[in-house]
Amino acid sequence: MYIVFEGIDGAGKSTQIQLLKEWLEANGFRVETLVEPTDSEVGKLIRKFLQHPDANSEQFQKTLGLLFAADRMLIMDKLSDDSKIFISDRSFISSLAYQEPAEWIEVLNKYAKKPDLLLLLDLDVKKSVARTSGEDTFENEAFLTGVKENYLKLSKDFTCEIINANNGVNKVSSDIKKAVAPYLGICPDCIL
């Protein structure tokens, strides 16, 4: 199973992925976590690009779309191992939410695997801006407002559970467990 976490910057994806991983392992599942951008050379190049003040200009967005798609291909083969649950911090759905134009991004990601379950951590944009460093060019209120809207539209195209990420860590974590349990046949009463 391929579970993908998405959400605007600062939504708490990495913390929640770790908590979900520990809980699934306690329930007897084998779990591997993935992160996009990866720590490959392509991923490192992406992180450099993200610090550029013009990273959300049209020209950069197209190049970034290509780089994200190339980086993603480095982890796609892994996903054919069906003995594990893969939990990924972002996916091609981030490219659809952050980059333009949509037709271009769709073509580039034709071979990217669709998640079996998308968990969208929905956070207020003002909280996002307060939680992030502002170093990356995407971390600003106007841009993230558009990204958040894109995510809510995209959620309809996937098997998706929307989680309110404005709550505290423990509440968000228990909401995620409740959302995931039915997909894995875990009984609701076993959720701690």
Ligand code: TYD
């Ligand atoms: P990262 O430092 O991982 O941010 P966060 O921890 O907040 O998720 O950097 C990822 C940034 O790259 C983030 O701003 C989202 C953006 N991004 C895209 O624009 N397109 C993509 O396809 C992916 C995977 C990420």
